Amino acid sequence: MLRKPYLGLIVLAVSVLLAAGAPAGASSGGTLYVTNGDTGDIALFRVGGAGVPVLEPPLVPTGRQPRGLVLARDGRTAYVVTGLDNSVHQYRVGSDGRLAPLAPPVGTGAFPFGIVVAPSGRTLYVANAADGTVSAFTIGRGGLLRDLGAAVPTGQDSPRGLAMTPDGRFLYVSHGRPAITEEDTEPPGFVVVFSVHSDGTLHRTGEPVPVERGGLGMSVTPDGRFLYVACEVLTSVSERQLFGFAIGRDGGLTPVPGSPYRAPDVPIGTAVTPDGRRLYLTSGGLNVNPDIATKVWGFTIAADGSLRPVPGAPFDAGRGPVGLALTRDGGRLHVSTLRSELVTFAVGVDGGLTPIGAPVSTGGIRPLFQSVTIGPH
Structure with a gap:
């Protein structure tokens, strides 16, 4: 018969082993939004105790070809960029x-x-792909947007992705047209750096930093030390698909060891965990055939900014994974697909991803870049 102290040690050991192998994503509850590009609407989901999102109708109509939805710092207003309307739609969040x-x-x-x-919550920026500019707006009383002067030229073709340092001093703009067939001959892309003045206006600084064709999703680590850039390029065209940079005091970019990295096939969106230890990337934005691009990659971020795949990566994430968002505690990852599904994962202690439930419909058709946003509630 086991004495109680030994029994306690066994129970403790088993508990530790279970915790080590279990997903860290124990978070539940909350809301999230998904924009549907082809139907021009926004879906609201509520996340139940099991972590599975449940669509809550009705869908909210918006402009034509919505992509990103972002929230004001206080979570009381939301802004949706619509590509075919050349506009930002403004909403109050109940x-x-x-x-x-x-x-x-x-x-x-x-x-x-x-x-x-x-990060200050006082300004909003939009990359305008067709005319090579960035539009800036102030966020005023009640969350209303107001132009902050004329749109600023980036100096490069096809600006698409945006990211800012946590202190708000620098804005990064990715550029380049995608290369998603072997016949694509688009020129290489760039990242352009802007310094941000105290009033939110922009000043282009330094030389454009070359990346691969189709520069798109970007993420800055929470400590402001590293920037990661996904390039929308087919692996058979180029294996330089994911770039990592150390951010200097002046906002300048220096490649991290091992950059660029492979992330087949056709990377789109990026997200860094709140603790800055992992990077996730949707690598399925193959518009010509979403069914053959199905992965989400996960990487561990080393102290020098270099990347290594997390155990089990890449992970199956439906047909054409494109948008992604991490919950505020980093416990869950939500991924939208070009086939109009929302896939949810628990994030493990080692960064591995475990599906939670089955994929659910987004309610509309064809989510696009930046199409998933964690709600304020």
Whole structure:
């Protein structure tokens, strides 16, 4: 017969072993939004205790070809960029997470793509792919947007993705047209660096930093030390698909050891965990045939910014995974697909991903870049 102290040690050991192998994603509850590009609407999901998102109708109509939805810092207003309307739509966020129109849309440059709210919560920026500019807006009383002067040229073709340092001092803009067939001969892409003045206006600084064709999703680590850039390029065209950079005091970029990295096939979106230890990347944005690109990659971020795949990577994530968002505690990862599904994963202690439930419909058709956003509630 075991004495109680030994029995306690066994129970403790088993508990530790179970915890080590179990997913860390024990978070539950909350809301999230998914924009549907082809049907021009926004879906609201509530996340139940099991971590499975449940669609809550009705869908909210918005402009044509919505991509990113971002929230104001206080979570009381939401902004949606719509590519075919050249505009940003403004919504009030109710206490239940529902969206209601706040004011008429504000105009952007031609074919707006990426969108970001500054860490201060006072300004919002939009990359305009067709005219090579970035539009800037102040976020005023009640969350209303107002133009912050004329759109600023980036100096390069096809600006698409945006990312900012946590202190709000620098804005990064990815550029380049995608190369998703072997016949694509687009020129290489670039990352352009802007310093951000105290009033939110932008000043281009330094030389453009070359990356591969189709520069798109970007993430800065929470400590502001590293920037990661996904390039929308087919592996058979180039294996230089994911770039990592150390961020200097002046905002300048220096490649991290081992960069660039492979991340087959056709990387789109990126997300860094709140603790800055992992990077996730949707690598399935193959518009010509979403069914053959199905992966989400996970990487561990080393102290020098270099990357190594997490155990089990890449992970199956439906047909054409494109948008992604991590919960605020880093415990769950939500991924949208070009086939109009939302896939949810628990994030393990080693960074591995475990599916939670079956994929669910997004309610509309064809989510696009930046299409998943964690709600404020």
